[in-house]
Amino acid sequence: MSPAGSGDAGAAAKGDGSPTVGPERHRNAVQQAAARLFSEKGFTATGVREIAGEAGVDPALVIRYFGSKEKLFLRTMTMSVDFADLMGGPLDGLGERAVAFVLDRTRGLVVNGPDATRSYSAGVFAALLRASDRPTVRAHLAESVEEMFVGLVAGRLSGADADLRARLMAAQLTGLMTAMHVVEDPGLTDASDADIVRYYGRSIQQLIEG
């Protein structure tokens, strides 16, 4: 598909904070390859030997560095709260903005820093949800939802059952992402973003207001 993992090229120098030279470089290469493969092919279909092959290292190193395939998955498929800003606006129209944000990131690819994974992407969420058969993955997913969707808006809602309403709003956003990236309903993925924002956003807004 996309010529993303161009491989050997792009070995340009970094600044100073996070070195791309020395032993760290192998570790980073594994992490980057894993992030790409996991978010594209999923946990099950991605093998340790495949990750190692793309990163240009020995398969045993992958385990040695990260403990297990599952740990590596958890480390790379981590979403951060970088859209705290978006939620920080006025309550008016927050529903529409939240939906628009989710749709905007719908095709986004994973971007990793050298030490921790940053930048949210719907692909990450889908990969987590698809692999939620495993308890550790489920816990990780729950933590992410709590941190990203619930926590950011819970304190801002007023009126009765504010916490419950925030969680129901999180459930709605989860549902939209699930429908688009797991169920992959063509009726949704082919629909115009503007329409989805309008209808779904209005529905969410209903929860934000009492």
Added chain:
Amino acid sequence: MSPAGSGDAGAAAKGDGSPTVGPERHRNAVQQAAARLFSEKGFTATGVREIAGEAGVDPALVIRYFGSKEKLFLRTMTMSVDFADLMGGPLDGLGERAVAFVLDRTRGLVVNGPDATRSYSAGVFAALLRASDRPTVRAHLAESVEEMFVGLVAGRLSGADADLRARLMAAQLTGLMTAMHVVEDPGLTDASDADIVRYYGRSIQQLIEG
């Protein structure tokens, strides 16, 4: 936990349509054990040998009967459209009714007929979603959502973008089930059903009406 697979006992005679005697009985025992284990422990954590053990048959038979563990999973974790009746009522209050239905079946266990799997349960949905890493499972899930949520209400909505609105409504129901049975948010599972029905139902109703 439950003494479900009581095994040898209960070998009572059946009517005439579907025999519980002879070779069919083993097949049925496997299916029943699989349904219970899959919906309780998930696809990955449930082994073929474990299913065979609980059913009291040889592990090889499981594969011989159903082709593969995945095929068996698909066959047992199938939801039917037995709640077509519930959706058949008036459009007024349909949102609340849909949410109430989902919550009602929230703790239901899987019940299988001898030939096909019947009776919807949220556990089945959760098991499917959790195992959606596999393409066949994902296709099966998409089919179920289309058949159960979208198809039943799509023709009934009027106004602009009726199909899109029906799919968005399906996404919301999906989200509620995901939040409760995959993410397992305690703030939702411990909340009163009446509150959830009220808030979430009202939100869904917004989509039903233009």
Added chain:
DNA sequence: GTCTATACACAGATAGAC
């Protein structure tokens, strides 16, 4: 013919050699 026992293939994980 139907079930049982055994053998194979593949992936993740480990222990030891350069």
Added chain:
DNA sequence: GTCTATCTGTGTATAGAC
């Protein structure tokens, strides 16, 4: 610190016992 060889466990296929 990095790679080679091996082990374990799971899904799957086959050949033999009643």
